[in-house]
Amino acid sequence: MNYEEAMIYLEGTERFGSRLGLDRMRQLLFWLDSPEFGIPTMHIAGTNGKGSVSAYSAYMLASAGYRVGFFCSPYVYDFGERIRVIDGRDPEAVWAQDPHAGQISREAVAETLTRLRTIIEEQGLTGPSHPTHFEMLTLMAFMHFRARACDVLVLETGLGGRLDSTNIIPPPRVAVITAIGLDHTARLGNTYLEIAGEKAGILKRGTRALCLYDQTIAIPEAEEAAKVTELFAQRAAELGIDLVAHRHADVHVLKRDLTGQSFRIFEEGNRIFRTALLPAFEPDNAALAVKAVRALVPTIAQEALARGIERCYWPARLEKLSDRPVVLLDGGHNPQGAAALRESLNALFPDGRPEVHICSIMRDKDQQAMLDEALRGGKVKLLLLTAPQGVARAERPEILAELAAETAAKLLPATQRPEIAGVDSVAAAVERGLAFCLAHDAVLVGWGTFYQAGEFRKALLAEIAALEV
Known part of the structure; x- marks a missing residue:
C-alpha cells in the first residue's frame, strides 16, 4: 500500500470501536517478533496532564543525548504527532527547533501498515479478533521505534491503564501517574478511586519507581485525594516499587505571562526552569516529569532537564x-x-x-x-x-x-x-x-x-x- 491507501485502511479500523483488553495485542506482537521488548520504557497514565508530562520527559531525555521513541494521543494537527522519534543523537538537534521533526514519515506509515495488514489477513483476524484502531496505532509505534533503534521509549496510555493496549509492555523502568479526574466514567468507573484503580494497572513488579502527581491539586475533596494517593502508595508497596511523590508546595512560580512561565523546583535548588506552555498547572507537570526522568536516568545533568523543559512543544495546551x-x-x-x-x-x-x-x-x-x-x-x-x-x-x-x-x-x-x-x-x-x-x-x-x-x-x-x- 502507498500512504493514501494505508491511511484509508487505518481509518477503516475505526469501525471496530474501542474494546479494552490485551489478548489481540499479545497475539499480534508475537507474530511481529515482540518489538515491545528490549527498550527501557517510561509509561504514563492519568486523566489530565499525561500528555504534557510525556512531552516534557521526551524532550529532557533527548536533550541528554538519547534517541527517544514518543507515543501519544490524540494528534492535534498532524497524524505524525502520535508516533515520533525525538533524536537526541542528532548533532544538528533539528527537533529542538522544528516541533514536527522526527514524526513518523509517510513511507514508514505505509510500510508498517502494509506489514500489519498482511499478518492480519494471513491469520484471518476479523470481527472481534481484529485489532482496534488504537491497537493498530500502538503496534505501529512499537514497530517503528524498533526500526529506528530507539534508546528509550516514552509511552502515554490511551484510555485507563490496566487494559490499555500500551500496557502490553513488560515492566517499565518508571511508571508515572498524573492528575486523576472523573472522565470516561462509563468505561473506567464512577468514582475517583475506581478510576485510580484502572490507572494503577500499569504498575508491575520489576518497575523501579512510581512517580505520582500531587492529587490534592486535581481532586477538590481532600478525603478523596488522600484515598487515591493511598491506593497508589499501597499498590506500589505490594509490588516492591519505590514511590516518588510530587508535592505542589515544592514548586515556586516566579513569573507567568503570555511568553511562558519560570519556576523553581525545591529538589533542584536555585535553578530556574522555563516553559513556553501557559496553563497554570504546567510547572507541576514539569516538576513531575523531572522526577520521572531522574528515576529513569539518575545521572542526568540538570542542564539537560532545563533545556528539555524550555524546548518542549505541546500543541493545543493553551x-x-x-x-x-x-x-x-x-x-x-x-x-x-x-x-x-x-x-x-x-x-x-x-x-x-x-x-x-x-x-x-x-x-x-x-x-x-x-x-x-x-x-x-x-x-x-x-x-x-x-x-x-x-x-x-x-x-x-x-x-x-x-x-x-x-x-x-x-x-x-x-x-x-x-x-x-x-x-x-x-x-x-x-x-x-x-x-x-x-x-x-x-x-x-x-x-x-x-x-x-x-x-x-x-x-x-x-x-x-x-x-x-
Whole structure:
C-alpha cells in the first residue's frame, strides 16, 4: 500500500470501536517478533496532564543525548504527532527547533501498515479478533521505534491503564501517574478511586519507581485525594516499587505571562526552569516529569532537564496562536480541564480582560460541569457553541447553546451573562469571534475538545491572513 491507501485502511479500523483488553495485542506482537521488548520504557497514565508530562520527559531525555521513541494521543494537527522519534543523537538537534521533526514519515506509515495488514489477513483476524484502531496505532509505534533503534521509549496510555493496549509492555523502568479526574466514567468507573484503580494497572513488579502527581491539586475533596494517593502508595508497596511523590508546595512560580512561565523546583535548588506552555498547572507537570526522568536516568545533568523543559512543544495546551488579538487554543475536554482553563485565564489576565469562547463538547462528556467552570466569574462576554466536522460524538451546537444559557442564568447575575449562540461550523464561529475581539479588545479562546483544534487553527490563520491583505 502507498500512504493514501494505508491511511484509508487505518481509518477503516475505526469501525471496530474501542474494546479494552490485551489478548489481540499479545497475539499480534508475537507474530511481529515482540518489538515491545528490549527498550527501557517510561509509561504514563492519568486523566489530565499525561500528555504534557510525556512531552516534557521526551524532550529532557533527548536533550541528554538519547534517541527517544514518543507515543501519544490524540494528534492535534498532524497524524505524525502520535508516533515520533525525538533524536537526541542528532548533532544538528533539528527537533529542538522544528516541533514536527522526527514524526513518523509517510513511507514508514505505509510500510508498517502494509506489514500489519498482511499478518492480519494471513491469520484471518476479523470481527472481534481484529485489532482496534488504537491497537493498530500502538503496534505501529512499537514497530517503528524498533526500526529506528530507539534508546528509550516514552509511552502515554490511551484510555485507563490496566487494559490499555500500551500496557502490553513488560515492566517499565518508571511508571508515572498524573492528575486523576472523573472522565470516561462509563468505561473506567464512577468514582475517583475506581478510576485510580484502572490507572494503577500499569504498575508491575520489576518497575523501579512510581512517580505520582500531587492529587490534592486535581481532586477538590481532600478525603478523596488522600484515598487515591493511598491506593497508589499501597499498590506500589505490594509490588516492591519505590514511590516518588510530587508535592505542589515544592514548586515556586516566579513569573507567568503570555511568553511562558519560570519556576523553581525545591529538589533542584536555585535553578530556574522555563516553559513556553501557559496553563497554570504546567510547572507541576514539569516538576513531575523531572522526577520521572531522574528515576529513569539518575545521572542526568540538570542542564539537560532545563533545556528539555524550555524546548518542549505541546500543541493545543493553551497554545498562543496570535498576539493581536490574543488567541489561545486549549484541548481541555472534561470538568477538570475546564476548571484548569479558567484558573489559567484568571492568572494570565488578572485585570479581568473580556473573553470570547468558541467551544465544542462531545456528547459523552459532563457538558453542564464544563460550562459551569468556564463561565464562572463572568469574564466570558460571547460564547459560541459549535461542532467539528465529521465527528459523530460531537454534541449539536443548538443543544449546547440551550444548556449554556441555562447554566449562565443559574450561575451569573443578568449583567454578567454572556451573549450565547450556536454556530454551524468552527470556521463561522472563528470569524464571528475574531470580529468581536477586534472590536472589544477581548481574548479569543477555543476549547472543549482536541477534535476542534485543527479546524480552529486553520480558520484562524485564514481570517488573520485576510485581515493583513
